[in-house]
Amino acid sequence: MKSTKIEKGSFSMSDFEKGLMLAGYITPSSISELAEKEELERHETTVKEGTKNLYFKRVVLAAEIVSKLHAEPSLGRVKFQKLVYLCEHVCDMNLADRYVKQAAGPFDNKFMHSIGQEFSKNKWFAITREQGENKFGYKFIPLENASSYKRYYLNYFET
Secondary structure, rough: OOOOOOOOOOOOOOHHHHHHHHOOOOOOOOOOHHHHHHHHHHHHHHHHHHHHHHHHHHHHHHHHHHHHHHHOOOOOHHHHHHHHHHHHHOOOOHHHHHHHHEOEEEEEEHHHHHHHHHHHHHHOOOEEEEEOEEEEEEEEOOOOOOOOOOOHHHHHOOO
16 A cells, blocks of 8 residues: 655645545535535546446447457457457557556456456357367357347447
8 A cells, every 4th residue: 555645734624524524424514515525426426437338338349359250269368358458459448557468468357357247148249168189268159149239339439
């Protein structure tokens, strides 16, 4: 954890109380404090909705990649993650802070662990692990709603 040095006397008791009020630990004592708290809550809601939309946009982009390449025997998790990264980079989605540099290339652990659930929930694709001679890999299998992502894709990524 990072520690920051605060100069003695740099915060007043009213600053402390305002922080507690904004955090929801104490109730606002004036109309202006109530308005400030409501504005903060609106801002936090807007940021949260933007994050959800960005995540779904990434899922739709990933679905397009899988839709185009699921029949390729070389499409596995590593190639899939690299393609998602490159497409996000080209689309200026500004997600570089989500990726960690790994030996096989950029890796977004949280996204890779949730993408299978999102594909399954939307009935777009199933991700299965296949065992071969001295190796294993992952295969993307289209499900009954595999093409239903297209309406979102056309909305987000007009070509």
